[in-house]
Amino acid sequence: MCASTLHAATTPPFLALRQVTQQYPLPGTRFWHATRYQCVINNVTLSLNKGEHVGLVGASGAGKSTLLKILLGLETPDSGSVSCQGRAVVPASTAALRWYRQLVQYVPQDPASTLAPNKTVAQSIAEPLHFLGHGAASMSVLQRALDDVALPASLLHRRVATLSGGQAQRVAIARALALRPAFLIADEPVSGLDLPLREQITALFTQLAQQYDMGMLLVSHDISAVAALCQRVLVMHEGQIVEDRPRSALLSTPAHPHTRALLAAIPTLPDCYC
Numbered sequence: 001m002c003a004s005t006l007h008a009a010t011t012p013p014f015l016a017l018r019q020v021t022q023q024y025p026l027p028g029t030r031f032w033h034a035t036r037y038q039c040v041i042n043n044v045t046l047s048l049n050k051g052e053h054v055g056l057v058g059a060s061g062a063g064k065s066t067l068l069k070i071l072l073g074l075e076t077p078d079s080g081s082v083s084c085q086g087r088a089v090v091p092a093s094t095a096a097l098r099w100y101r102q103l104v105q106y107v108p109q110d111p112a113s114t115l116a117p118n119k120t121v122a123q124s125i126a127e128p129l130h131f132l133g134h135g136a137a138s139m140s141v142l143q144r145a146l147d148d149v150a151l152p153a154s155l156l157h158r159r160v161a162t163l164s165g166g167q168a169q170r171v172a173i174a175r176a177l178a179l180r181p182a183f184l185i186a187d188e189p190v191s192g193l194d195l196p197l198r199e200q201i202t203a204l205f206t207q208l209a210q211q212y213d214m215g216m217l218l219v220s221h222d223i224s225a226v227a228a229l230c231q232r233v234l235v236m237h238e239g240q241i242v243e244d245r246p247r248s249a250l251l252s253t254p255a256h257p258h259t260r261a262l263l264a265a266i267p268t269l270p271d272c273y274c
């Protein structure tokens with residue numbers, strides 16, 4: 001076996017999920033013996049490589065956010081495992097995952113509502129740095145974090161509650177990037193933004209991924225929101241990954257009916273405007 005083949009065979013993927021399953025009680029059935037369950041993640045096995053840009057798409061309710069929470073070690077699945085560079089993330093205690101938080105950062109769905117409104121922008125960015133043992137963030141670190149996301153340093157002393165939606169979105173990204181993670185996971189990072197802002201944030205992700213040689217998993221219900229950024233696209237449907245292919249192959253010859261439905265849902269201008 002040649003050296004490179006041996007390396008590929010022995011190096012674990014950057015992130016790996018193995019046979020992950022998660023059930024939740026169905027709404028309205030949570031009564032002692034009558035509780036019924038829905039299988040939200042159904043035996044998912046998945047590997048993500050270092051530096052890779054991957055899109056995860058699927059309709060609302062497909063299980064995307066649940067899969068992310070499990071991948072991040074924020075939620076413990078009923079069965080299966082998660083590892084990062086061969087080291088266990090799940091099962092493991094959340095308190096023991098500081099090493100993982102340093103490597104893999106998360107921009108949650110609707111970041112504007114997950115930042116504490118009464119904190120300043122500086123406090124919001126400094127908090128994870130402090131928590132992960134980087135000490136008090138210097139002014140130059142905080143300014144660079146805002147500079148990364150094209151926001152002026154004058155915002156550092158503003159309260160989060162006074163920011164626009166787009167500014168809060170950028171602050172959430174700056175907060176995650178300040179740790180210089182190897183991998184960024186973002187849940188619906190451009191959903192709910194108007195078109196110009198959506199294009200700005202998409203361009204920002206492209207630039208930051210190149211600048212910091214960072215892997216990314218971008219999640220969206222809208223295939224067009226991730227297609228521009230990701231060379232590999234995963235399609236999730238009813239708790240399963242039903243397609244996992246290079247972007248060009250997936251867009252030109254979608255194999256699963258659900259992928260075709262997602263592609264058909266991309267809005268196009270009516271002929272009369274073309």
Ligand code: ADP
Nearest residue numbers: 024025040058059060061062063064065066067
């Ligand atoms: P997506 O992000 O693809 O829209 P989610 O992972 O948020 O999907 O949700 C998948 C399904 O799991 C939905 O039917 C949702 O209602 C259900 N669900 C998500 N979280 C919980 C929870 N904590 N308890 C019960 N059901 C949940």
Ligand code: MG
Nearest residue numbers: 064065066109
């Ligand atoms: Mg979601």
